[in-house]
Amino acid sequence: MTQTNTPKPGPRPDRAPSFPKGSVGTVAGETGTIPGDEVPAAASGVAAAGDISVVTVSGAQDRTSAGSLPAVTGAVHQSPVHQVVGQQAPATAAMPVVTAGPAGAATSGEDPAGVAATADTGTADTGTADTGIASADGAAAAQPAPAADIRDLPGRRERAEGPEPASALTADRLLTRTAAAPVSGWRRWLYQATLGYVNLGDSDQVRIQRAMEHRIATRLGERTRYVPVLSRKGGVGKTTVTTLLGMVLAELREDRVIAMDANPDRGTLSDRSPGRADFTARQLVKDRFTVDSFAQLSNYTAREGSRLDVLASDTDPTVAHAFDDADYRAVTDILGRYYSIVLTDSGTGMVHSVMKGTLEKADAVVLVSGGSVDEARLASETLSWLEAHGRQDLVAKATVVINMAAGNRTLVDIDEIEEHFLSRVKNVVRIPHDRHLAEGSRIRLGQLKPATRAAAVELAALVVDELQQDQGGRG
Missing domain, CATH: 3.40.50.300 (P-loop containing nucleotide triphosphate hydrolases)
Structure with missing residues (x-):
């Protein structure tokens, strides 16, 4: 892609621009239905192969890809700023340069190569505008990136029932449980003699006693x-x-x-x-x-x-x-x-x-x-x-x-x-x-x-x- 600000010579006096019937456009600051059989590439914002047209667009609040622009036979997006077709732009204006796709794209109104043309908002009084360049790789350079979804964060575990509540963080889940030391008898002595490495637990008699104590504590x-x-x-x-x-x-x-x-x-x-x-x-x-x-x-x-x-x-x-x-x-x-x-x-x-x-x-x-x-x-x-x-x-x-x-x-x-x-x-x-x-x-x-x-x-x-x-x- 080649970007230049060199003004193009004005239109030949012996050749007048032609437009398709029923087309609405802005030429030299006026709006109307223009008869004709053809629309120059400069009027639709898309240049024929090998040509470069200069279009100054201002007043738009969002950047729009070429795929959302009207068809060639449709109405051209109106702007409070005059669109200049076929005339030399002032030297002080920042000119967007549009590179055409394959031959025939301008006349068919299609964008098979995914050409996207964007233009930022300019000021009519000063005649200045930000420069936007559309590339043929199918991606809009000025399109804002979507916000990151929390579900796409790295390391997040997907659960069918949704995120876990805070009550799921229980002590039984997070703490490593160890068997309690025996309370008495030779089992207690063996536990102490081995510094806790051998733990046989309490005897059956002690366990039965604990079960009874649990029964006594039952609410009534x-x-x-x-x-x-x-x-x-x-x-x-x-x-x-x-x-x-x-x-x-x-x-x-x-x-x-x-x-x-x-x-x-x-x-x-x-x-x-x-x-x-x-x-x-x-x-x-x-x-x-x-x-x-x-x-x-x-x-x-x-x-x-x-x-x-x-x-x-x-x-x-x-x-x-x-x-x-x-x-x-x-x-x-x-x-x-x-x-x-x-x-x-x-x-x-x-x-x-x-x-x-x-x-x-x-x-x-x-x-x-x-x-x-x-x-x-x-x-x-x-x-x-x-x-x-x-x-x-x-x-x-x-x-x-x-x-x-x-x-x-x-x-x-x-x-x-x-x-x-x-x-x-x-x-x-x-x-x-x-x-x-x-x-x-x-x-x-x-x-x-x-x-x-x-x-x-x-x-x-x-x-x-x-x-x-x-x-x-x-x-």
């Missing part, structure tokens, strides 16, 4: 659950079992658990539980209309060394009025606002007034039996009493605890007692003899034997299983 919904601990005979460890169950539940669960002493007479629940309270259940009944927050309720409960809250009964022997059914209902209504599980240390027997409200609110029951003949018989009669009073549902969900407080030196066959209760209920747990429990003082989980603690965890897991199956129970 929005409704408060009530679990009374029953016994028809005193001295079998009812208060001990209530304390053990409550401590394990409070330790392994994230919600609130409370154990209340509902013994009509002098109860000993506060003696077995850590901490002391300044008020009792009876005083809570008197102040029930003024307690409207958990902070106020905390003044009536005891908690020390354990997450279990304890609501004690009266210890004053001069109190003549016993804790009755109305008192129990009033207290449990308050506790139901702030606690998820309420354990009730019931009094001995089944016919006192508190037992009516206790069984009506119960979602599951724990029945405590000793390891002697009479204790086992009375516990079995308790199941019969519940069935006779229409509470077969509680019998089906009951958990019987055989408390071996007397040790294993008796002549009673404990296995036979366990088999008897398994014929009537689904769950039976045996609490082994523990010197710490036999002391009759405050219970601390850290001082229990491993077997005793494992039995308490099993008891808590069984109780939570029954409560979880009662999701749609009474409100």
Whole structure:
């Protein structure tokens, strides 16, 4: 391509320009329909082969390729600036030079070689215009490049469902997990001796224990659950079992658990539980209309060394009025606002007034039996009493605890007692003899034997299983 600004001689006086019929063009600043049979190449912006025509175009706001120009027989793009055809352009104007394609392209109106002619905006007053050169390679030099698509960025992974959300960057996906070290035993010793290179994991017993703890931590919904601990005979460890169950539940669960002493007479629940309270259940009944927050309720409960809250009964022997059914209902209504599980240390027997409200609110029951003949018989009669009073549902969900407080030196066959209760209920747990429990003082989980603690965890897991199956129970 050759670009020159040398002016071309003017038209010959003896030859007038000719245009096709019906063509509209601008010649010497005038617009009209020009008769004729031919349009000079300069009028359409395309030069014949070997000729160069000078066209000054201004006022256009965008650059247009030759492919979008009108056909030769169509109307020439009008501009407020006069187009000069066949005349010598002023020397001060920047002239665009158009190189024609193959012969015959000008007369046919086609652009087989992809010739694109572009012109930038000029100023009519100054007569200047930017220079645009069209090449025959089929690409418009002045055409703006399209914006880069974000999907075309290098290294981007294409996904059919679209980009991943930020929540997809989880710790499980990004962090390399390593097996936890064994907690005890020779497996722990081997792990430490090899500096962690040999890790056999925990034993099956430890894994079963962890599975039970996970069952205990299961959520039970929005409704408060009530679990009374029953016994028809005193001295079998009812208060001990209530304390053990409550401590394990409070330790392994994230919600609130409370154990209340509902013994009509002098109860000993506060003696077995850590901490002391300044008020009792009876005083809570008197102040029930003024307690409207958990902070106020905390003044009536005891908690020390354990997450279990304890609501004690009266210890004053001069109190003549016993804790009755109305008192129990009033207290449990308050506790139901702030606690998820309420354990009730019931009094001995089944016919006192508190037992009516206790069984009506119960979602599951724990029945405590000793390891002697009479204790086992009375516990079995308790199941019969519940069935006779229409509470077969509680019998089906009951958990019987055989408390071996007397040790294993008796002549009673404990296995036979366990088999008897398994014929009537689904769950039976045996609490082994523990010197710490036999002391009759405050219970601390850290001082229990491993077997005793494992039995308490099993008891808590069984109780939570029954409560979880009662999701749609009474409100």
